[in-house]
Amino acid sequence: MSTIEQLRLRQVHLDFHTAGMVENIGLDFDPEEFAQTLEDAGVDSITCFARCHHGYLYYPSKLMPERIHPNLKRPNLLGEQIEACHKRNIRVPIYITVQWDQMLAEQHPEWRVIEESGKPEGTQPYHAGFYRRFCLNTPYVDFLKAHVKEVIEMLPTDGIFWDIVAPMDCSCPKCKADMIARNLDPSDKQTRVDFGKEVEAKFMRDMTAYIRTLSKDCTVFYNAGHIGPRHRDLQDAYTHFELESLPSGGWGYMHFPLTARYARTLDLPFLGMTGKFHTSWGDFHSYKNQAALEYECFQSVALGGSCSIGDQLPPNGKICKTTYELIGSVYNQIKAVEPWCTKVKPVTQIGVITPEAFTLASGHNALPKSSQGAVRILQELDHQYDIIDLQADFADYELIIVPDEITVTDELRDRLESYVADGGKLIALDKAGDNLPCLGIKYEGPSEYCPNFLHVREGFAGLPDADHVVYEQGSQVSACDGTTVLADTIGSTFNRTWEHYCSHRHSPSTGEVLGPAVTIKDNCIYLSQPHLTQYQLNAPRWCKQVVGAAIDELITRPMLKTNAPSHLFTAINEQADQSRYVMHLLNYVPQLKSEQIEIVEDIIPLHDLTVTLNLPKPITRATLVPEGVEVPVTESEEGQVIQLAKLNNKQVIELTY
Ligand SMILES: [Zn+2]
Numbered sequence: 216m217s218t219i220e221q222l223r224l225r226q227v228h229l230d231f232h233t234a235g236m237v238e239n240i241g242l243d244f245d246p247e248e249f250a251q252t253l254e255d256a257g258v259d260s261i262t263c264f265a266r267c268h269h270g271y272l273y274y275p276s277k278l279m280p281e282r283i284h285p286n287l288k289r290p291n292l293l294g295e296q297i298e299a300c301h302k303r304n305i306r307v308p309i310y311i312t313v314q315w316d317q318m319l320a321e322q323h324p325e326w327r328v329i330e331e332s333g334k335p336e337g338t339q340p341y342h343a344g345f346y347r348r349f350c351l352n353t354p355y356v357d358f359l360k361a362h363v364k365e366v367i368e369m370l371p372t373d374g375i376f377w378d379i380v381a382p383m384d385c386s387c388p389k390c391k392a393d394m395i396a397r398n399l400d401p402s403d404k405q406t407r408v409d410f411g412k413e414v415e416a417k418f419m420r421d422m423t424a425y426i427r428t429l430s431k432d433c434t435v436f437y438n439a440g441h442i443g444p445r446h447r448d449l450q451d452a453y454t455h456f457e458l459e460s461l462p463s464g465g466w467g468y469m470h471f472p473l474t475a476r477y478a479r480t481l482d483l484p485f486l487g488m489t490g491k492f493h494t495s496w497g498d499f500h501s502y503k504n505q506a507a508l509e510y511e512c513f514q515s516v517a518l519g520g521s522c523s524i525g526d527q528l529p530p531n532g533k534i535c536k537t538t539y540e541l542i543g544s545v546y547n548q549i550k551a552v553e554p555w556c557t558k559v560k561p562v563t564q565i566g567v568i569t570p571e572a573f574t575l576a577s578g579h580n581a582l583p584k585s586s587q588g589a590v591r592i593l594q595e596l597d598h599q600y601d602i603i604d605l606q607a608d609f610a611d612y613e614l615i616i617v618p619d620e621i622t623v624t625d626e627l628r629d630r631l632e633s634y635v636a637d638g639g640k641l642i643a644l645d646k647a648g649d650n651l652p653c654l655g656i657k658y659e660g661p662s663e664y665c666p667n668f669l670h671v672r673e674g675f676a677g678l679p680d681a682d683h684v685v686y687e688q689g690s691q692v693s694a695c696d697g698t699t700v701l702a703d704t705i706g707s708t709f710n711r712t713w714e715h716y717c718s719h720r721h722s723p724s725t726g727e728v729l730g731p732a733v734t735i736k737d738n739c740i741y742l743s744q745p746h747l748t749q750y751q752l753n754a755p756r757w758c759k760q761v762v763g764a765a766i767d768e769l770i771t772r773p774m775l776k777t778n779a780p781s782h783l784f785t786a787i788n789e790q791a792d793q794s795r796y797v798m799h800l801l802n803y804v805p806q807l808k809s810e811q812i813e814i815v816e817d818i819i820p821l822h823d824l825t826v827t828l829n830l831p832k833p834i835t836r837a838t839l840v841p842e843g844v845e846v847p848v849t850e851s852e853e854g855q856v857i858q859l860a861k862l863n864n865k866q867v868i869e870l871t872y
Contacts, residue, residue, distance in 0.1 A: 219434070221557050222455055222484045223260035223306055224516070225546040226523040227253070228376075230496055231264040231310075232345075233271060233284060235318075237530045241273070241289035244532025246299035252534045253305055256543030257550045260306035262376050262523075263296045265366050267310075268345045270318030278365045282318065292532060297371055308374030308434055309366055313359065315379050317345035326355040329387040331404070336383070350385045351418040352393065360425055367429040374434030375426060376457070381439040382415040382577055384408050412445070412575075419452035441470075442478050442485070444604040445575035456485040457523060459579075462511065463503070463812040464495030466579055468805045469587045469751075471511070472594065474579075475518040477569060477602040479561055487515030490525035491538055494812065497527060502537060506864065507815035508545045510784075510803035513865055516556040517786035517799035522549060551841040552867045555797045559788035562796060562830065564774050565593065565600035565766070566612035568627075570620040572604035585618035585644070588751035592759045595781040598766065599774045609634040614769055619645035619745035628652075640738040640769040642762075645690050645745040655698035655736030659691040662743070668705040668724045669732045669744060669761065675701045676757070676764035682724045683757045689744035694731050701768075702733035702761070704743055733761065740765045772829040772854065779824055779862075787830070787870075796830055796870040797840075802862050821862040829854040832872040840869050 233240055253261055264273050271284035274293040289295060297307045320327060320337075328336040328348040337347030349355045363375060384407045394401040394410055401407060423435050434454040442456050456478050460471040471487055478485045489511040493501035512522040524542050529535065549556070567590075570583035586602060593600050601612070605627060609615055615634060617623065623631070623643075628650050635641050635653045643651055649658040667689055668682035682705050694700050706729045708722035709715045717723065734741045742765060746758040767773075775785055775798075784801035802821055805813040828834065837846050837857050846868075849856045859866065 218432075219455055219484055222486055222521040224521045224553055224556060225257050225549055226260040226262070226486060226521065227258050227542065228262045228488055228523050228525045229264070230525060230527040231273065232267040232269055232497070232527075233530050234269055235271065235285055238286045240284050240287045240530050241292040241532035244289050244292060244295070246295045249296060249534050250299035250303050250305065252536065252539045253300065254303045256539040257546030258305060258542065260308065261296075261300060262308045262310050263293055264310045265293055266312055266316070266362065268312050268315045268317060270316040274366070274370060276365060278361060289532065294370055301371065306373045308376050309370065309372055310376045310378060311359075311363065311366070313377050313380045313437075314348045314351070315345050316349070317347075320345070320347040320349070323355065326350060326353040327387070328383045328385045331384070331386055331407075333386070348379075348383055350383065350387045350390060350414075351380075352385070352389050352414045353387065356418060356421070359422070363422075363426065364429055367426070367433070372430055372433045374436070374454075377422070377435075377437045379439070380415065380419065380437040382408070382411040384411055385414075390414070416449055416452070419449060423452045439577060441577065441579040442474055443576060444477070444569065444572045445577060447481060447604060447606060450482055453483055455483050456481070457488050458485055458520070459488045461488075461490045461492070461495055461525065462507075462805070463493065464490060468813055469590055470579055470582060471514065472518065473582060473586060473590045473602055475515065475520055476590070476600065477604070479519045480601050480603055480607055484521070486521035486523045487511070487518070488523040488525060491541060492525065496525060499527065499529070502541055504814065504816050505541060505544050506803060506818055508541065509548070509864060510801060510805075510815050512545050512549055513799065513801055514784060516549060516552070517784070517788075517801065519559050519561045519788055522546070555790070555840055555867055555869060558792070559790055559797065561599075561601065562774065562787045562789050563599045563601050564612065564770065565598055565614045565616060566603040566607060566609065567593070567600055567616045567618065568621060569602050569604060570618060573621065583618070583620050584751040585620040585745065585747040588747035588749070589616060589618055591754070592747065592750055592762050594784060595759060596763050596766070597773070597775050597777050597783070597785045599785075599787055605630075609639060610637070612639070614640040614642065614766065617641070617643040617647040617651075618747045619647060620748065621647045623647055623650040625650070635738055638738070642740045642742070642765050642769070644742045644747060648690060648692060648741050648743065653736070654734070654739045654741040655695045656692040656731065656734055656741050657695060659693065659730075662689045662691045662704065662729070664707040664710055664729075666707060666721050667729065667744065668707070669702050669757070670705050671702040671733070672700065675733065676760040678757055678760060683755070684721070685744040685746065685749055685755070685758065686721070687745045687749050687752070692730055692741070692743050694734050695736075698734050698736040700731040700734055702731070703728045704730050704732040733765065735768060738769060740768060774829055776827040776853070777824060779821055783821070794872055796834065796872065798826070798868040798870055800824075800826075800862060800866045800868070802864055818864045822860065824859040824862050826857045826859070827851070827854045828857070828870070830870070830872070834870040834872050836871040838869045838871070840867050
C-alpha cells in the first residue's frame with residue numbers, strides 16, 4: 216500500500232532513446248540551464264534516463280561499463296541531471312527499460328518471448344525498431360536486479376519507472392517447462408495468457424520487494440500503457456499509477472477520461488501522462504498546440520490526478536527552449552490553481568460498471584465500446600460519474616449503469632439486486648438485462664432483426680412520434696406485470712442478405728411492435744437496445760437522448776447541469792479539510808481535422824453560461840480561482856445556480872460550503 220498522499224502535480228517524462236551511431240551525446244548539456252529551464256516552466260518532477268530501449272546507459276556504470284553509450288560526452292549525464300534538479304527541489308525518478316532493449320536482444324536471444332509459431336516475438340531482424348520483448352520468467356530478471364541495485368546505490372533515487380512491463384503469451388523453453396511441471400497445457404492459448412499474467416505479477420512483486428531492501432521510500436511504477444481492473448489486485452507492487460495516454464499517439468481522447476475515472480476508484484494516487492509531441496513518442500521537433508496541452512493537463516487535475524508531459528531530450532543534451540515555453544505556458548497555469556487541485560476527492564453520483572472488469576484486458580487498444588460510449592454520453596450530459604469494477608462499493612452511487620456488453624453473472628446479479636432493494640437505482644442495457652429480475656422484464660434472447668427501430672410513447676426523451684433506427688443488434692424482451700413500457704421496439708421488413716435486401720442499407724420499419732425498447736419498474740430502467748455501443752460507433756443523438764431521459768427519470772436532482780454545448784467538460788472534487796468543492800469547466804473541442812488524429816486548436820468562448828448545482832452539501836459562496844472573483848449563487852427550483860457571462864478556455868471555481 217502506498218504511503219504517498221499527493222504526487223507532484225507538474226511532471227515531465229523525459230525520453231532519451233539514443234542509437235549507438237549518434238555522436239556527441241550530452242555534449243551541449245548544461246546542468247544549470249537544464250534545471251533552470253525546468254524551474255521556469257513550472258516543472259516539479261522529471262523522470263530521467265538510466266537505460267534506454269537501444270540498450271545504452273547514461274551513468275558511469277562499473278557493473279556493465281560495456282553498455283554505456285559509446286559516444287556519451289558527459290559520463291554522468293543522469294547524475295548531473297539529478298543533482299541540478301535536486302538543488303531546485305525538482306524530483307527525479309529514474310527510467311529503466313524492461314522488455315525492450317535492442318542490444319540485449321541481440322546478445323541474449325534466449326531471454327526473448329517466443330510466439331506460438333516458435334518465432335521470437337517482435338521486430339523482425341531487417342526492420343527498424345527495438346520492439347522485441349523479453350520473457351520475465353528468465354535469468355534476465357537477475358540482470359535487472361543487479362542493474363537497479365547499482366542505480367540505487369550510485370545515484371540519489373527518488374523513484375524507479377520501469378517501462379514496458381506487460382503480460383506475455385510466451386512459449387519459450389522455460390515457460391513451457393514451468394507450465395508442464397504444473398500440469399498445464401502450454402499448447403492452449405488461454406492457459407499461456409493466464410500463465411503470462413502470473414509471470415508478470417510475480418516479477419513486479421518480487422522486484423518491488425527487492426527495491427525495498429535498497430530504498431525505503433523511492434516510488435515504484437511499472438508501465439504497460441494502460442491501467443484497468445486487472446491492476447486492482449496488483450496494487451501492492453506499485454506506489455502510484457501513471458496513466459500513459461497520448462490522445463494523438465494512438466490512445467485518442469476517450470482513453471484518458473475512461474481510465475482516470477476508473478483509476479481514481481482504486482487506492483493509489485495517479486497522474487495522467489500525455490506528451491508535448493504533435494503525434495507520439497520519438498516525434499522530434501514537433502509541438503502540440505497549447506490549447507490541446509491545456510485540455511489534457513487540466514482534464515487530469517479535474518479528474519483528481521497529477522500531470523505528466525512526455526518529452527524527448529535531444530541527443531546533444533541541450534534542453535529545447537521552445538518545448539519548455541510550451542510546457543511552461545500550461546504548467547504555470549496549473550501552478551496557479553494548485554491549492555485547489557491537491558488532496559482532492561471526486562464527487563460523483565453515478566457508477567458505470569466496465570466490461571473490462573470481466574476481460575481484465577491489458578492493452579489500451581481494445582477498450583470496450585460500451586464504456587467509451589457511456590463516457591461520451593455522460594460527459595456530454597454533465598453527469599458526475601466513475602467507471603467501476605465489481606469490487607467497488609455500489610452504495611457510494613445513487614445510480615449504477617450496467618452497459619450493453621456485460622453478461623450479468625449470478626454474483627453480480629445478487630449484488631445489484633441487494634443494491635436496488637436498499638434503494639439504489641439501476642439502468643441496464645441490452646444483454647445485461649438477462650439475469651436481473653429487478654428490471655421486471657422477461658429476457659428472450661437477441662433480437663431477430665438487425666437493425667431494429669425505437670419508437671417512444673408519450674414523448675419520452677423528447678423524441679418525436681417516429682421510428683428511430685438503432686443499427687447494432689439488441690435484445691428481445693417482454694414486460695412483466697407492473698412494469699411500464701416507455702418505448703417500443705419496431706421490427707425491420709427483413710435482415711439484409713443476398714436473398715432479400717432493400718435500397719442501399721437496412722430495410723425499412725414494418726411498424727409492428729416486437730416488444731419493449733425502454734421499460735421502468737420502480738428504481739430500475741431497462742433499455743433493450745445497445746445505445747452505449749451505438750453512441751461510441753457513430754453517435755446518433757437519439758441514443759444519447761434516450762439514455763439521458765432514463766437517467767433523468769431516476770435522478771431528479773443531478774449534481775450538475777449546464778446550458779452549454781455538449782463539448783463542455785465538467786468535473787467536481789471535494790477538499791473536505793477546506794470545507795469546499797472545486798468545479799472544473801473545460802471548453803475545448805477536439806476536431807477530426809486530419810486523417811490520422813484529432814486536433815484541439817481554437818478557443819471559442821461561451822457566453823451566458825448557467826450552471827445548476829445540487830451538491831451533497833449546499834454551497835454558500837462561489838469564487839473564480841485563481842482570479843479571486845466572487846460570483847453570485849442564487850437559489851432556484853432546480854438547485855443552486857451560478858452564471859458566467861463568458862467562459863474562455865477553462866475556469867476553476869471554488870465552491871465553499
Ligand atoms: Zn517465456
